[in-house]
Amino acid sequence: MKRLILGLTLAMLGGCGAKSFDYRSANEIPEGPGLFSGEKGAFVLYDSKQPRGDPERDAGSSPVEKARAAKFAEDQAEFDAYREYLRWKDSATGTAEYRDFQDWKEWKAYRKWKESQAK
Amino acid sequence: MLKHPFTVSRTGVAVGAALLVAAPAASALEAKISGQVNRAIMSADDGVNSELLFVDNDTSSTRFRFTGFEQVTDDLEAGLTWEVEFQSNPSDVVTPTNRDAASPSFDERKMELYLRGNWGKATLGQGDGAANGGIELDLSGTSLINYAGNGDIGGSIAFNQSSGAAVGARQIGRGSAVLSQQDFESRYDRIRYDSPALGPITIAVSQGTKSDVDATEIAARLNLDLGGGSKLAAALGTSDLDTAPVSKETTGGSVSWLHGSGLNLTFAFSTVDDAAPQDKDFQYFKVGYKTGMHAVALDFAQGDDQQAVGGEGEMVGLGYVYTHKMLELYAGWKTYEYKEPGATFRDIDIVTVGGRVKF
Numbered sequence: 001m002k003r004l005i006l007g008l009t010l011a012m013l014g015g016c017g018a019k020s021f022d023y024r025s026a027n028e029i030p031e032g033p034g035l036f037s038g039e040k041g042a043f044v045l046y047d048s049k050q051p052r053g054d055p056e057r058d059a060g061s062s063p064v065e066k067a068r069a070a071k072f073a074e075d076q077a078e079f080d081a082y083r084e085y086l087r088w089k090d091s092a093t094g095t096a097e098y099r100d101f102q103d104w105k106e107w108k109a110y111r112k113w114k115e116s117q118a119k
Numbered sequence: 120m121l122k123h124p125f126t127v128s129r130t131g132v133a134v135g136a137a138l139l140v141a142a143p144a145a146s147a148l149e150a151k152i153s154g155q156v157n158r159a160i161m162s163a164d165d166g167v168n169s170e171l172l173f174v175d176n177d178t179s180s181t182r183f184r185f186t187g188f189e190q191v192t193d194d195l196e197a198g199l200t201w202e203v204e205f206q207s208n209p210s211d212v213v214t215p216t217n218r219d220a221a222s223p224s225f226d227e228r229k230m231e232l233y234l235r236g237n238w239g240k241a242t243l244g245q246g247d248g249a250a251n252g253g254i255e256l257d258l259s260g261t262s263l264i265n266y267a268g269n270g271d272i273g274g275s276i277a278f279n280q281s282s283g284a285a286v287g288a289r290q291i292g293r294g295s296a297v298l299s300q301q302d303f304e305s306r307y308d309r310i311r312y313d314s315p316a317l318g319p320i321t322i323a324v325s326q327g328t329k330s331d332v333d334a335t336e337i338a339a340r341l342n343l344d345l346g347g348g349s350k351l352a353a354a355l356g357t358s359d360l361d362t363a364p365v366s367k368e369t370t371g372g373s374v375s376w377l378h379g380s381g382l383n384l385t386f387a388f389s390t391v392d393d394a395a396p397q398d399k400d401f402q403y404f405k406v407g408y409k410t411g412m413h414a415v416a417l418d419f420a421q422g423d424d425q426q427a428v429g430g431e432g433e434m435v436g437l438g439y440v441y442t443h444k445m446l447e448l449y450a451g452w453k454t455y456e457y458k459e460p461g462a463t464f465r466d467i468d469i470v471t472v473g474g475r476v477k478f
Binding site: 018019020021022023025026027028029030032033034035036037041042043044045046047048049 | 150154155185186256260316350444478
C-alpha cells in the first residue's frame with residue numbers, strides 16, 4: 001500500500017509540469033566555500049575558461065599565493081610587451097619612426113645625465 | 120602620425136592578452152579537488168559498558184575527491200569523479216568494547232567516468248547504484264547527525280541480552296542489523312543510465328557486480344520546487360542482488376518536504392525479500408525545523424523482522440546542526456531498544472558531538 005501511495009504521488013506530481021530543483025544529499029561533500037579553497041570551494045587544477053596568468057584563477061586564499069599570482073601575471077604582460085617591441089624594431093629599423101625613437105632614447109639618456117649633475 | 124614606442128608596447132600587451140584569452144581550445148575543460156574532515160566524540164552506553172569514543176562520523180566520512188569534465192561538443196560532456204575516504208575509528212565500526220578500530224586506510228567510494236548529453240547521462244565504474252540513497256532523501260539540514268541511515272553512528276554496537284534463551288548477535292545497523300535502513304546495494308562497479316529530466320522526474324537504471332554477484336537497480340526520483348522556499352524530494356526504487364539460492368530483492372523509497380517556513384517532514388520505508396522466511400521491514404519518520412544557520416529535528420525509526428520473526432527494533436533521536444560557511448557543528452542523542460519473542464535486551468544510548476569542515 002505504501003509503495004502504491006508513493007508511486008501514485010510521484011506520477012501525479014510528475015505530470016503537473018512543476019519546476020524542479022537540484023537535490024544534493026547533505027551527506028556528500030557540501031557545496032560552498034572551503035577552509036583552504038576559499039569561496040570557490042575547490043582547488044581548480046585547470047580551467048580552460050580562465051585566461052592564463054589570471055590572478056583570479058591562480059590565486060589561492062592566502063595573501064602570499066595571491067601576490068605570487070599577481071607577480072606572475074605582471075611579468076607575463078611585460079614579456080609580451082617586450083616581444084611586441086622586438087617585432088616592431090625588426091620592421092621599423094631605418095624608418096623615420098625608428099629614428100624618432102632613437103632620438104627619444106638619446107633625450108632620455110641626456111635627461112638622466114642632467115639629473116645626476118644637479119645632485 | 121608618429122607612433123610612440125610605449126604606445127606600441129601597450130598595444131602589444133592588449134593584443135597579446137586578447138590572443139591569450141582567445142587561446143583556449145574549442146572545448147571547455149575543468150579539473151578540481153575538494154574534500155572534508157568530519158570528526159566527533161561519541162558517548163555510547165550499551166547497558167553493560169559505557170565509553171567515550173573518538174570517531175570519524177560515517178554519516179559523511181572524512182574524504183576527498185577529484186572531479187573533471189570536458190565539454191566535448193555543444194551537447195556532449197565527458198567527465199570523471201574519483202573519490203576516496205580515509206577514516207580513523209569509523210563511527211559505524213567502534214563499540215564500547217572495541218574503542219579503536221583497525222588502522223585507517225584509503226577506501227574507494229567513487230571511481231567513475233561519464234558522458235552526458237540531451238539524451239541523459241551514462242556512467243561507468245565504481246559508484247552509486249541507480250537506487251542508492253533512495254531511502255535517505257532528507258531536506259531537514261540535520262542529516263549529519265540523524266537521518267534514515269541510523270546505523271552510521273554506532274551501527275556495530277550490539278544489544279546485550281538481559282533475559283530469555285540465548286540468541287545470536289543483534290546489532291543496531293551493521294552485521295546482524297535490526298535497524299538497517301536497507302538502502303538498496305549502495306556503491307559497486309556498474310554501468311548506469313540516468314534519463315534526462317521528464318519535468319521534475321528522472322529515471323535511473325544500473326547493472327553491475329557487487330561482491331561477485333550481479334546487481335540490478337532501477338529508481339525514479341522527483342525533485343519539486345514548490346516556490347516560496349518550499350521543496351519536495353521523493354524517490355522510489357527497487358534492486359535485485361542475484362544471490363544463490365534465492366536472490367535478494369529490496370523495494371523502498373522516501374519523501375522529504377521542506378516548507379518555506381522551515382518546517383520539514385521526512386518519511387522513508389524499505390522491504391527486503393531474501394532467503395529468510397520473513398520480509399525485513401524498515402520505517403522512518405522525522406519532523407524538523409530550519410531557520411538561518413540552525414536546524415533541529417526529532418526522528419523515529421522502526422525495524423521489523425530484520426534478524427528474527429517478531430524482532431522489533433526502535434530508535435528515537437534528536438539532532439541539531441549549526442552551519443556557517445565551511446563549518447558545521449552538530450550534536451545528537453539517540454536511544455535504541457530491541458525486543459524479540461522469548462528474549463529481552465538492554466537499551467542502547469548514544470550521545471554524539473562533532474563537526475565537519477570542508478577544505
